[in-house]
Amino acid sequence: MLGMFKSKVSLLAAAAILVLPAASVFGADSGAPDSQVGVDTLWVTIAAMLVFFMQAGFGMVEAGFIRAKNSSNILMKNFIDYCTAIVMFFLVGYAIMFGTGNSFLGWSGFGLSGVADIIPNTHVQKYAFWFFQAAFCGAAASIVAGGMAERMKFAAYIIYTVAISAVVYPIVGHWVWNEGGWLAQMGFKDFAGSTVVHITGGWAAFIGTIILGPRIGKYKNGGLPKAIAGHNIPIACLGVFILWFGWFGFNPGSTVAVGDGSAFSRVAMNTNLAAAVGALAAMAVVWIFFGKPDLSMTMNGALAGLVAVTGPCAYIEPWAAIAIGAVAGVLVVIGVSLLDRLHVDDPVGAVAVHGFNGIWGTLAIGVFGQKALGVPLDGLVYGGGWSQLGVQALGMLTVAAFSIVCMGAVFLAIKHTMGLRVSRAEEFRGLDIGQHGMESYAGFQIFANE
Amino acid sequence: MLGMFKSKVSLLAAAAILVLPAASVFGADSGAPDSQVGVDTLWVTIAAMLVFFMQAGFGMVEAGFIRAKNSSNILMKNFIDYCTAIVMFFLVGYAIMFGTGNSFLGWSGFGLSGVADIIPNTHVQKYAFWFFQAAFCGAAASIVAGGMAERMKFAAYIIYTVAISAVVYPIVGHWVWNEGGWLAQMGFKDFAGSTVVHITGGWAAFIGTIILGPRIGKYKNGGLPKAIAGHNIPIACLGVFILWFGWFGFNPGSTVAVGDGSAFSRVAMNTNLAAAVGALAAMAVVWIFFGKPDLSMTMNGALAGLVAVTGPCAYIEPWAAIAIGAVAGVLVVIGVSLLDRLHVDDPVGAVAVHGFNGIWGTLAIGVFGQKALGVPLDGLVYGGGWSQLGVQALGMLTVAAFSIVCMGAVFLAIKHTMGLRVSRAEEFRGLDIGQHGMESYAGFQIFANE
Amino acid sequence: MLGMFKSKVSLLAAAAILVLPAASVFGADSGAPDSQVGVDTLWVTIAAMLVFFMQAGFGMVEAGFIRAKNSSNILMKNFIDYCTAIVMFFLVGYAIMFGTGNSFLGWSGFGLSGVADIIPNTHVQKYAFWFFQAAFCGAAASIVAGGMAERMKFAAYIIYTVAISAVVYPIVGHWVWNEGGWLAQMGFKDFAGSTVVHITGGWAAFIGTIILGPRIGKYKNGGLPKAIAGHNIPIACLGVFILWFGWFGFNPGSTVAVGDGSAFSRVAMNTNLAAAVGALAAMAVVWIFFGKPDLSMTMNGALAGLVAVTGPCAYIEPWAAIAIGAVAGVLVVIGVSLLDRLHVDDPVGAVAVHGFNGIWGTLAIGVFGQKALGVPLDGLVYGGGWSQLGVQALGMLTVAAFSIVCMGAVFLAIKHTMGLRVSRAEEFRGLDIGQHGMESYAGFQIFANE
Amino acid sequence: MKLIIAYIQPEKLNDVKQALYAKEVYKMSVTNALGCGQQKGYHETYRGVDVEVNLLKKIRVEIAVNEDFVQPTIDAIIEGARTGNIGDGKIFVTDLGQCVRIRTGEEGHNAIG
Amino acid sequence: MKLIIAYIQPEKLNDVKQALYAKEVYKMSVTNALGCGQQKGYHETYRGVDVEVNLLKKIRVEIAVNEDFVQPTIDAIIEGARTGNIGDGKIFVTDLGQCVRIRTGEEGHNAIG
Amino acid sequence: MKLIIAYIQPEKLNDVKQALYAKEVYKMSVTNALGCGQQKGYHETYRGVDVEVNLLKKIRVEIAVNEDFVQPTIDAIIEGARTGNIGDGKIFVTDLGQCVRIRTGEEGHNAIG
Numbered sequence A, B, C: 001m002l003g004m005f006k007s008k009v010s011l012l013a014a015a016a017i018l019v020l021p022a023a024s025v026f027g028a029d030s031g032a033p034d035s036q037v038g039v040d041t042l043w044v045t046i047a048a049m050l051v052f053f054m055q056a057g058f059g060m061v062e063a064g065f066i067r068a069k070n071s072s073n074i075l076m077k078n079f080i081d082y083c084t085a086i087v088m089f090f091l092v093g094y095a096i097m098f099g100t101g102n103s104f105l106g107w108s109g110f111g112l113s114g115v116a117d118i119i120p121n122t123h124v125q126k127y128a129f130w131f132f133q134a135a136f137c138g139a140a141a142s143i144v145a146g147g148m149a150e151r152m153k154f155a156a157y158i159i160y161t162v163a164i165s166a167v168v169y170p171i172v173g174h175w176v177w178n179e180g181g182w183l184a185q186m187g188f189k190d191f192a193g194s195t196v197v198h199i200t201g202g203w204a205a206f207i208g209t210i211i212l213g214p215r216i217g218k219y220k221n222g223g224l225p226k227a228i229a230g231h232n233i234p235i236a237c238l239g240v241f242i243l244w245f246g247w248f249g250f251n252p253g254s255t256v257a258v259g260d261g262s263a264f265s266r267v268a269m270n271t272n273l274a275a276a277v278g279a280l281a282a283m284a285v286v287w288i289f290f291g292k293p294d295l296s297m298t299m300n301g302a303l304a305g306l307v308a309v310t311g312p313c314a315y316i317e318p319w320a321a322i323a324i325g326a327v328a329g330v331l332v333v334i335g336v337s338l339l340d341r342l343h344v345d346d347p348v349g350a351v352a353v354h355g356f357n358g359i360w361g362t363l364a365i366g367v368f369g370q371k372a373l374g375v376p377l378d379g380l381v382y383g384g385g386w387s388q389l390g391v392q393a394l395g396m397l398t399v400a401a402f403s404i405v406c407m408g409a410v411f412l413a414i415k416h417t418m419g420l421r422v423s424r425a426e427e428f429r430g431l432d433i434g435q436h437g438m439e440s441y442a443g444f445q446i447f448a449n450e
Numbered sequence D, E, F: 001m002k003l004i005i006a007y008i009q010p011e012k013l014n015d016v017k018q019a020l021y022a023k024e025v026y027k028m029s030v031t032n033a034l035g036c037g038q039q040k041g042y043h044e045t046y047r048g049v050d051v052e053v054n055l056l057k058k059i060r061v062e063i064a065v066n067e068d069f070v071q072p073t074i075d076a077i078i079e080g081a082r083t084g085n086i087g088d089g090k091i092f093v094t095d096l097g098q099c100v101r102i103r104t105g106e107e108g109h110n111a112i113g
């Protein structure tokens, strides 16, 4: 490492330090001093690492909530969707999302070529910004794996991943997070992705799960749902903690600036409060309605709170984060039960967590958002009237519909060509052996009668 | 995300950057430049994330060290104690701990109302400071779960959590970490919480475990202890790594300032050394006295080193961290064996790790502390005499007694009203099914004959 | 915590802030302002935490890839090698690696005594620099555990750990990363350790595995390899994610400076790309040649990409990271199969991942490295000719040979004194019970017939 | 009295239970087993190495019945477990000399049900 | 010679072992099993869906004994396992035609103990 | 027909399978079990507390055979499993009254193989 101090990189850094506060420390691109660019880039890079780490959280939650015989399969999906999303977002996605183009999509910066060193309007190096955004793209792709778990072919999943990470997610992202996007121009707000990430992913999971159909044995004898218990609650619980931890990169990192610290620290506090209250609310509801405090539902409650606060986190006060989390915790329990009744078999609750609470989070900006904190208009509770809520509703509906239509088309196309679902025999034996030729827990005696 | 650059937040940040080094960059509250506040706040926020992540570590260690049939229960306790602590610390605890009041407790800042934007004497935004402190409070609450594992009712645990996070922990914190606290004013030192967090939590676990009584089958035929093996050592080991990792937020983050980096980096190094030596010492002792190097005890040794160095970490040189870790590693093995002999059935070693080594860490400040590094008087080995050690002993005794008395009262009250312990039949069947209606490892064949 | 604000540390920090930009904020040692030292030290400290956390990743991957009956043993090895390496690197290793001496080894700074507060040529406090380097040393030591898993005595492993962390690794590090080292002076480059960490560790594993011999039952009836399946793929997968996450400290942290952010953020992006492409390439190769996409091999592919990009990460453009990752993914599959055929029984693929790809990464600098980014000469593809590649090849060969010879001698010495391998009966029963007197999964019914 | 032992495909357990309930056989004990029979195992590769799996997952059901329940029990098992494919399983019947209910100490025919 | 098969509550295994030791029965084989009997299972909800669990965890003990040990063995199992509650379990006894000790090749009565 | 039950050391399963194949016995069912016999368990300490483990891991093999296969099967098991050390295991043989192949409904001798 010390050897590298002869490199140009370090010489530049050293120069920058020695001559501070002379003119040369102000980066050519941004007019900001190098040290400011350095610190903002550091924060975004660290946040990106945390968002990356969420991938492990998704994997553990999804694997833990399904049966042992399919757990390597879901982990493989999780692993490969991130890898695929990274490559696709480098080659194509970034250009569509952040490139200049029209209000529907961008069309410049493929393979990052021609992208300015410092991202305009920020003091962040393009590498860090790309890394952060690419990790987001991976997260959006991962949401679907859980909903379609235990029966979807691995090859089909790869196709899906390419579609969402190269095209669908970047287009939605362009609408909302590119200054030129039509929703952005209407004043639609989504700070860290209740809409862009969670509605897109959650409703893709919804349509995918419907097209795929329920797992064998899930609805027996007259359609009553049967519980299919998760096989490893401890790793699922670990996964929720990892997701929560990673969310501190997801939400606070979306400030993409350190500034005086007030923005990202308030976001962090709000994120933490909403998650905690979401868990408590979900626990209370399950306890009251079903008799016992179910850990798996409580964990879904925390995730629901996190998803819901993702959109509004920078625009609200802590008390509003508590309110948003409480509603999210209730909503996710209702959502899981409702979908079960509608025979939408979503083994891990992906639709209820991401789809339902993505919507709630998007709308919450119109309810609890504050003009002073960056929303065009004050929210309902601040007397700002219905306008912002209307814009939020419009954006939410458009994105949900877009995701359902596009991904529905993709899933149907797969279904009628290579096939979406494994055979009945393979579903019994498990996708670990069927798709990957391996067992997740070799040697362990596992009683499997479904 | 880019959309948010129209928000006031970002404009402020941008302004701050463009006009550096003009006067306006000095925050009104602190006289420090915004960039300084930003960086200190960033460090505290990241440290808070790490402390939060310790919750996952506690969960994995505690679950791994007990039997499979109770592991969802302990994870639920772990999960919910954090969530409850967060809410309680927001509503009440912060005000008692950091509010102005008398030397016994504070009484201002409920729900953070009226708290200054930048915490006095720091350059940290209140949101970040609260987040960091709230995560500490969650950690203190979690310690007890392990000691009382495998037999305590879940509802009783919630009551306990409210008591410790809203009242008991904040009062102790006020004494030590609020400038106005009586121990602070006596010159008592506890850098990152050997006393405040670990003595409080560890001795609450002690009294709780005694009131609860040992697990069925732990002391058979004339009182000889029976080993009840942990069910998942790999996740316990992962938990220890996560705790160690999180401790790098806990201790170094307690500088709540970046400064020139010398403070937090020395703390990080000391933390790392004490943990490593604690593990080696515990391994050596177990190996010599019981014949084989027991992994579970070795892991307890690392945790013991971490707990013991928590209090002194900023006041000592690296060699002292090694000494402190070595003693801690020995102490934890003695502690576990001693408690077993006293029929205090603590399944995960919470009392030996946190209670015993919290005391050792507190006293170690009077032994190895240096005036030049912030202790009022040099420690014993530096010829500073017995005074500082006396103050440390006083503080340690008061806090341990306070925790035992308060939490003892709470546990007794619970015992004689709603009941503290599950039924015999439920203890046999396991608390996962009994309290939460679920299994942790559905399908796995687990041989349970105790 | 607030109590500590009377400490000298904080007073200094406060002073530093209030008087910025006066002269006193420029550290005496470096001429850089305290805030610069603070931020660089912060970055290195955070990176060190991440590198530490890789230890958990190694543990989980190695445990998950072997049989249940040996998993506590490998975790204990992992845990203790880190602890031992920390102590050894403090007492001896740092002095050999970074001390002044000759071009072969250093000989000053034992126990950090006499080391300058701010490491020369950086703006990093010695504590942080040591912590970062010590964590690297721990990682190098851990690599071997996996290759020699399921049959090596624990006591023998401790001896090995002392040898590699106190002597062998520091000597190699001195050659490459100490300005005075002979390879450094020849213009040999290895940004973050493809050579220093991975070749050293990987080829130590190679020779160790050969001296130890294959596991009982691995090569039956005429030498055909038998698959011995890993017992817990989900924790192995988690381990890979943790390693990947930790690698964001390993590689980007090796800048040991924040500067304008361009260096570490490009490194982070390259690291991420190489890992993703490595996984995809390995998956493709396994799928094509063996019929199904094997998760364990895909995960090895990601690790291979990470190892390979470690050396060149700062000297290359993103497209080159993709190329390097792709080759690494192919190479690791070939490596695993080749070693299996050569009867080198490496249960987790340590040699193929670290040994083979350490070589590839080292050479890749001579192929894709850029003069403008810090390599003495442009690489092959930039028309810089074969010179740099020659130097890289020389360095790679010397280090691999040095590691094989030294560690081979150590392993042989152990073999002929205390013994390297457990008894046949113990190998059947498992090292968890044999070496540590415990089971990893008490109660679980595990079908073990090998 | 007879002791009936049946090896069936895991996914057929629920169907077998239903069929037994229909014949008023409510008591049984179940364990998981690995079976080797006509049904060939399968080949996989793990990390590039060929694996032959010939112990397949089965469920073992043990039912103690009185004489007049033997045939209905066998019929019910066949009904619930038959798919017509290799691997459906086997039923073994042995004599059961004695049966005791631990709770009451009852013996013989009364203790079985 | 007889082969005695007993299904007992898991938490009673240690007591049964003690009782058997007292009667000088030292050898046995144990597996875990799931049982369905008079003891009704229980209902739970998992994620809001009703779950009926009617296969309860049991332990299966298998003991081969000579004729004169049959009654003592049965008595010991009852002594160790009885609580008087439904679910205590059952004991089944079948004829054992032959017994071989693998180590020595001994057969019959001598091989059993 | 006979039902042969053998308890063997786990690591001997592959050898036993090979030996059985050599005698043309291809069908069997296997479960994992814990055994208590002549072979003393072992003492360990866990967290400083003494642990006595006397239920050792064994594998239970169940094979239904026609009369003329009984001796070859026993021989094969002994051949595969014997090491001469305590703990090698036991073989138990009971009468098998009836055997049914679920797939075809075939009974008796034909159903066994």
Ligand SMILES: Nc1ncnc2c1ncn2[C@@H]1O[C@H](COP(=O)(O)OP(=O)(O)O)[C@@H](O)[C@H]1O
Pocket: D007, D034, D035, D036, D037, D038, D039, D056, D058, D085, D086, D087, D088, D089, D090, F027, F028, F029, F030, F062, F063, F064, F065, F101, F102, F103, F112, F113
């Ligand atoms: N002779 C036997 N002894 C013990 N178990 C047997 C025997 N024959 C079959 N089995 C069990 O029954 C299962 C199904 O038998 P198999 O021969 O595969 O099916 P089928 O009877 O339909 O041809 C086997 O996996 C094994 O567990």
Ligand SMILES: Nc1ncnc2c1ncn2[C@@H]1O[C@H](COP(=O)(O)OP(=O)(O)O)[C@@H](O)[C@H]1O
Pocket: D027, D028, D029, D030, D062, D063, D064, D065, D101, D102, D103, D112, D113, E007, E034, E035, E036, E037, E038, E039, E056, E058, E085, E086, E087, E088, E089, E090
């Ligand atoms: N006829 C039977 N066949 C096989 N196993 C039985 C039979 N009757 C009882 N069992 C086993 O014994 C256990 C206890 O039986 P149960 O009827 O619940 O208790 P009790 O005999 O006290 O009424 C059951 O769970 C089952 O494992």
Ligand SMILES: Nc1ncnc2c1ncn2[C@@H]1O[C@H](COP(=O)(O)OP(=O)(O)O)[C@@H](O)[C@H]1O
Pocket: E027, E028, E029, E030, E062, E063, E064, E065, E101, E102, E103, E112, E113, F007, F034, F035, F036, F037, F038, F039, F056, F058, F085, F086, F087, F088, F089, F090
């Ligand atoms: N009488 C018995 N009843 C049931 N199982 C037995 C009996 N005797 C032996 N076993 C089984 O056989 C295994 C080996 O028996 P053991 O006495 O240790 O070996 P050996 O026969 O070589 O002396 C035991 O662990 C147990 O599982």
